[in-house]
Amino acid sequence: MLYINCPHCGMRSQNEFSYGGDASVKRPELNKEVTDQEWDNFVYNRKSIRGKHLELWQHISGCRQWIKVERDTATHEIFRTFKADEEVA
Amino acid sequence: MTQAFRIENGGLINRDKKLSFKFNGKTYFGYEGDTLASALLANGVHLVGRSFKYHRPRGFFGAGVDEPYAVVQLYRNGETEPNIKATEQELFEGLEAKSVNCWPNVNFDIGAINNFLKIFLPAGFYYKTFMWPKSFWYRIYEPFIRKAAGLGVASTKHDKERYEHKYEYCDLLIAGSGPSGLAGAYAAAKNGAKVILAEDKPRFGGSLLTSDVNIGNQSGKDWAEGIIAELKTMPNVVVKNRSQIFGYYDHNMLVMSEKVSDHLPSTKKYHPNKRLWYIRAKEVLISSGSIERPIVFGNNDTPGVMLSSAAKEYLKVYGVLVGRKPLVFTNNDSGYETAIEFKKHGVDPVVLDSRKNAESEIIDEAKNLGINIKNSYVVVAAQGYKKVKSADIASISEDKKQLGKIENIQCDCICVSGFWTPTIHLASQSGNKTKFKEEIDAFVPGQSKQNEITLGAANGIFSLDETLRTSFKVGSELSKKITEIDNEIAIPNVVEKKSSQHDKFWCVPLPKGKNYKRFLDFQNDVAVSDVEIALREGYRSIEHVKRYTTLGMATDQGKTSNLNGLQLVSEIENKVVPAVGHTTFRPPYTPVSIGAIVGREVGKHSKPTRKSPMHSWHEKNNAVFVDAGVWLRPRYYKKGNENLFEASKREAKNVRTNVGVCDVTTLGKIDVKGPDAAELLNRVYTNAWLKLPVGKARYGVMLREDGIVMDDGTTTRISENHYHMTTTTAQAANVLSHLEYYLQLVWPELNVNVVSTTEQWAGAAIAGPKSRDLLKKLFPNSDVSNEGLPFMGYMEGDLFGVKARIFRISFSGELAYEVNVESDYGNFMWEKIIEAGEEFNIQPYGTEALSTLRIEMGHVAGSELDGRTIPFDNALEGLVSKKKDFIGKRSLQRSAFTAEDRQRIVGVVPLDKQTSIPEGSHLVKDDKAPLPNPKLGHISASCWSVEYDNPFSLAILKDGKNMIGQKLFAMSPLKNKVIPVEIVSSHYVDPKGERVRS
Numbered sequence A: 001m002l003y004i005n006c007p008h009c010g011m012r013s014q015n016e017f018s019y020g021g022d023a024s025v026k027r028p029e030l031n032k033e034v035t036d037q038e039w040d041n042f043v044y045n046r047k048s049i050r051g052k053h054l055e056l057w058q059h060i061s062g063c064r065q066w067i068k069v070e071r072d073t074a075t076h077e078i079f080r081t082f083k084a085d086e087e088v089a
Numbered sequence B: 001m002t003q004a005f006r007i008e009n010g011g012l013i014n015r016d017k018k019l020s021f022k023f024n025g026k027t028y029f030g031y032e033g034d035t036l037a038s039a040l041l042a043n044g045v046h047l048v049g050r051s052f053k054y055h056r057p058r059g060f061f062g063a064g065v066d067e068p069y070a071v072v073q074l075y076r077n078g079e080t081e082p083n084i085k086a087t088e089q090e091l092f093e094g095l096e097a098k099s100v101n102c103w104p105n106v107n108f109d110i111g112a113i114n115n116f117l118k119i120f121l122p123a124g125f126y127y128k129t130f131m132w133p134k135s136f137w138y139r140i141y142e143p144f145i146r147k148a149a150g151l152g153v154a155s156t157k158h159d160k161e162r163y164e165h166k167y168e169y170c171d172l173l174i175a176g177s178g179p180s181g182l183a184g185a186y187a188a189a190k191n192g193a194k195v196i197l198a199e200d201k202p203r204f205g206g207s208l209l210t211s212d213v214n215i216g217n218q219s220g221k222d223w224a225e226g227i228i229a230e231l232k233t234m235p236n237v238v239v240k241n242r243s244q245i246f247g248y249y250d251h252n253m254l255v256m257s258e259k260v261s262d263h264l265p266s267t268k269k270y271h272p273n274k275r276l277w278y279i280r281a282k283e284v285l286i287s288s289g290s291i292e293r294p295i296v297f298g299n300n301d302t303p304g305v306m307l308s309s310a311a312k313e314y315l316k317v318y319g320v321l322v323g324r325k326p327l328v329f330t331n332n333d334s335g336y337e338t339a340i341e342f343k344k345h346g347v348d349p350v351v352l353d354s355r356k357n358a359e360s361e362i363i364d365e366a367k368n369l370g371i372n373i374k375n376s377y378v379v380v381a382a383q384g385y386k387k388v389k390s391a392d393i394a395s396i397s398e399d400k401k402q403l404g405k406i407e408n409i410q411c412d413c414i415c416v417s418g419f420w421t422p423t424i425h426l427a428s429q430s431g432n433k434t435k436f437k438e439e440i441d442a443f444v445p446g447q448s449k450q451n452e453i454t455l456g457a458a459n460g461i462f463s464l465d466e467t468l469r470t471s472f473k474v475g476s477e478l479s480k481k482i483t484e485i486d487n488e489i490a491i492p493n494v495v496e497k498k499s500s501q502h503d504k505f506w507c508v509p510l511p512k513g514k515n516y517k518r519f520l521d522f523q524n525d526v527a528v529s530d531v532e533i534a535l536r537e538g539y540r541s542i543e544h545v546k547r548y549t550t551l552g553m554a555t556d557q558g559k560t561s562n563l564n565g566l567q568l569v570s571e572i573e574n575k576v577v578p579a580v581g582h583t584t585f586r587p588p589y590t591p592v593s594i595g596a597i598v599g600r601e602v603g604k605h606s607k608p609t610r611k612s613p614m615h616s617w618h619e620k621n622n623a624v625f626v627d628a629g630v631w632l633r634p635r636y637y638k639k640g641n642e643n644l645f646e647a648s649k650r651e652a653k654n655v656r657t658n659v660g661v662c663d664v665t666t667l668g669k670i671d672v673k674g675p676d677a678a679e680l681l682n683r684v685y686t687n688a689w690l691k692l693p694v695g696k697a698r699y700g701v702m703l704r705e706d707g708i709v710m711d712d713g714t715t716t717r718i719s720e721n722h723y724h725m726t727t728t729t730a731q732a733a734n735v736l737s738h739l740e741y742y743l744q745l746v747w748p749e750l751n752v753n754v755v756s757t758t759e760q761w762a763g764a765a766i767a768g769p770k771s772r773d774l775l776k777k778l779f780p781n782s783d784v785s786n787e788g789l790p791f792m793g794y795m796e797g798d799l800f801g802v803k804a805r806i807f808r809i810s811f812s813g814e815l816a817y818e819v820n821v822e823s824d825y826g827n828f829m830w831e832k833i834i835e836a837g838e839e840f841n842i843q844p845y846g847t848e849a850l851s852t853l854r855i856e857m858g859h860v861a862g863s864e865l866d867g868r869t870i871p872f873d874n875a876l877e878g879l880v881s882k883k884k885d886f887i888g889k890r891s892l893q894r895s896a897f898t899a900e901d902r903q904r905i906v907g908v909v910p911l912d913k914q915t916s917i918p919e920g921s922h923l924v925k926d927d928k929a930p931l932p933n934p935k936l937g938h939i940s941a942s943c944w945s946v947e948y949d950n951p952f953s954l955a956i957l958k959d960g961k962n963m964i965g966q967k968l969f970a971m972s973p974l975k976n977k978v979i980p981v982e983i984v985s986s987h988y989v990d991p992k993g994e995r996v997r998s
């Protein structure tokens, strides 16, 4: 079970969180014309990365904040975590 | 029965407490502190079971967790449990156990015929034989295997025992209480670290209980006792025996199974049977020790052949002689230690040492005691069927290829030592890349991945002095980093005998003309010849060899067989062992009860049960409840002998004619507040929200980004910046997360807060033509007329002194209202409604009637919003704004979603107006068409229309828009039904929606 550092609450076990997918996906702006391809990329197309992956988790049984977690999908190592509005450098 | 093989004195058992027990129906006696194995051996019982494949007689091979044979069926306190190792099961008064894998009994076992047919049961036998012909599998092979195989029978009764889960955090977790574990724990504890020390056996001390060493001028055993006693007094230390750490998971999470009650005749009141600990440790010290490995020779599975360390443990811990004419077969000095113990107790062993010459303090001691030692000698084969009677022995050449003349010597047990295998399971599970250590012919932990360090024998260090020094140091340093306390500990002086280099010899060659079975894996009956076949047939990877031969796949997970199997593969393949590599170690290290894994979450505790504030009223009024997600809701209120069908029809009918009341507390409720609340709703829902006035409700549909309907519900504008959103019962939590996602990540600029208020409000839906009359009585000071409170209107009211919210919304299609009060007043509200409603013939109605009412009105719910439908499919396209953007809008342009013959909701009526259509039935054009019959749609919900008094269903049908009036068939192969039907409008009752506005 992963041990995730919630930037708001501190170290908490994985069973307090729910997974939210790739954090690098940007939703196209509202009312903007987007091509089918752009929309498909947003809704469906994801890279299945082996290695470092920036992903979303929600601290669902805690502060309910969505956070970003930089995790190695192969080893489960977690490198850094970020608040929703924090820039990932 | 006398305990003929129990020595007069000695051992750690309590001779003052004699215990009786039964094995295979026969009564024996043992002592408190015995295991079932030691007590049986004390009574001279060596035959405990039959082997898995060949049904060969099997006895005891080890004395603990590594035991491959002595698996029994245990009977305790009216319950039975399979797969219990006799070497681990502590004796208690009245214990009963039986052999497994034998029929009709262990002494005469019909399956043993497999042994004589063994030529037909080589590696891959099951794959090759039972796959063909296919039809034979169900009728012949499977029943045969089921009868023949198995390591016991699971109880079919409900398990009365309780199991607990516990979450714990610590600085240092120490797995194993041998010398390294004790030293590491003690040093860390002295530095103030929070320590958990776990020992799988009942007694602490590990190898110190049986080794002849001195630590700080006392015996190893006494030293261990002293350390444990001191650790137990320390508030920062938890010391647990009978506790096996069986799994090492991500981020230093380890799981431990504590046997709380297995050693007792019955579980004490309020105690669990087992307790599962989830431990998050900052640092882990693995001090799991090592397991002696066998040397492979002919018939090495005969009862009476056992590990020399086990023989020593039975003698030193339990005071039991495993034989009176022991033969010790060794390639290292450990065998001598066992021989010395025998000799000290007046038994004359013969030692066969595969080494030509070896000298050490231990060997000198054996020689001085006058023990008969034969160098360059090996056991070729054990003789005897149900018990060792003699051994064929021979000298062996220096290259270990040639055997000398075979001699037969009398013996009643063969104690074998092929050196030691570090127990690296936990380290390997942690992700540690293990490495092969040439000097000990075994794998040891390599580079750590998590915060774990392996100490002592588990790390391939067999010198006590070195083990203690490194363990004290590691325990001290790791704890110092955490606590910043540095209490120096004087490292005690160690006296131990030096040993000599072991012989890299593990398998005795077959003598000419003999075809003895030489077993590698004792539990799964995998012999040398099986691995040879696997390699001959082209299996190369050790993982494939494992699966083809089942080597190391039994419940003992190859604790005694792994390395010899690897040696064999590497020899045949002419590779070195590290190049072959070992198979993956996976948790659990030892079998864990399913009960312990499940814990308390059984039966109705497997999920929370949520009840509305009116629950007790429903109970008192004969409600029959149904699970709705985690909620319990009244399904119907039983009157007299009514069944579900009759009751729900009566309740629904009463709503259509008079007035009914339904508990709708379970609906999800979310408060949406802030200056941008309307903007958020406008983006989340498909319809327009910016112009909704205060005091008005609106029905809304929300989509996922892929265009699929996620949820629906009404949202009411309570005040300028305050909205009350409702969701379906099932989707409440998902909708809240969904809103939080957009507010926190996508549109953080929106100034809105959302919070769940589901449990803050109790809700009652009042529906039916007389509902307004009732409302007037409930709220005499409010204007609830059609003008004062029109359809989709909202107002606050005073319900006999309680503040209430009144919404004029309808799910039943009738004139209807929903009243909310704070949860604590829920029951008060309900009773007032019932009381005031009496004169209007009010009746409560449950979810079944609720469904009936919504189905015949064509209102969609979860069965239509099933994660596969878009607004059009549900006839909700009128609610999809063309002017504004919203979540999922772009997806609605997908070609499949705009296809001419897109699926759509329709009504379905059976032609005979009699036969109810099972939900899930498929709609087809031709009921006689060959299979697979093309499916046009499916029945999503069915009811008995109270308006027309005939069955009515909703369906999602391809090209539904143009199918009205068509005749199709509803087919349900599950219910074996074919029903001719007519497609009608989904709005079966009041299609113009006049009633809700009346």
Ligand SMILES: [Zn+2]
Pocket (backbone or CB within 6 Å): A006, A007, A008, A009, A010, A059, A062, A063, A064, A065
């Ligand atoms: Zn948090």
